[in-house]
Amino acid sequence: MFVAALSWSAPSHALFEDSEARRAILELRQRMDSLGQASQRAGERSGDEVSQLRRSLLDLQTQIEALRTEQAMLRGQNEQLQREVAELQRRQKDIAQGVDERLRQFEPVKVSLDGREFQADPAEKRDFEAALAVFRSGRFAEAGTAFSAFIKQYPQSGYQPSALFWLGNAQYATRDYKEAINNFKALLAAAPSHARAPEAALSIANCQIELKDTRAARKTLEDLVRTYPNSEAATAAKERLARLK
Known part of the structure; x- marks a missing residue:
């Protein structure tokens, strides 16, 4: 019987060790899966942030181009206004000179x-x-x-x-x-x-x-x-x- 007991004790101990190992492996796998998922989620978040940043940069560039276009348009309008003001001043000067000449026609x-x-x-x-x-x-x-x-x-x-x-x-x-x-x-x-x-x-x-x-x-x-x-x-x-x- 002692021999029989010994013969059964070895398999029981081995079975226990295999179960513990499997649990450890499963836990390790779960941890690795969790880490992988976390890393994936982090990567996805990082990708989203990069995409968002790129979209923001593109929007900013579009706004800058729009501002440049508006600035060029305003500059053109300003130059046109300056030309119109200069022309108006010239006309006013001509009118003033004409009035002076007409007034001189009536001055004794x-x-x-x-x-x-x-x-x-x-x-x-x-x-x-x-x-x-x-x-x-x-x-x-x-x-x-x-x-x-x-x-x-x-x-x-x-x-x-x-x-x-x-x-x-x-x-x-x-x-x-x-x-x-x-x-x-x-x-x-x-x-x-x-x-x-x-x-x-x-x-x-x-x-x-x-x-x-x-x-x-x-x-x-x-x-x-x-x-x-x-x-x-x-x-x-x-x-x-x-x-x-």
Whole structure:
């Protein structure tokens, strides 16, 4: 029996050891599986994170490109605005210069005529000079019309005495002696000290001579010599008085 017991004890001990080994192997395998799964999950998580990071980088790059495009567009718009502002400033400058020029057309100018200085509107100056140019061209009837219109349009003008003088001369040239006398007398009444006054008085006498009014002509010439003794017209008046006698 002792032998029998010994014969059974060995297998029992071996069986026990095999079971423990198997458990250890199973536990080791479970641990390895667990570690593998954990590693896999970690790898999956790492892959997901890398994919997410790549997507984030791609999104960031897309945003950067969009910002660059927007910046380029804004730069272009800014340059266009700068060009428009420059063009607007140029136009404003042109408009301001045009306004200044138009205003200057209405600003009085200083005139020196027949020994007198006065202020006149540009249009007034232009109209007088135009009428005088017509007279000097020998178109006396047209000149008379132009000076008559000027006197009516600019009744307070500093040109008035000179306009009356040239109107009278235009009428004398067209043999309208009575109207010429009236305008020469208007000059003498309005501006007796005017540089053209002695000539106007002499012209009155000439008109009276043409009208055969010798007595009136003689009186006019005598008044001329007495009023303007040092004038060239007075010298001419003395000669005419000598011939009238």
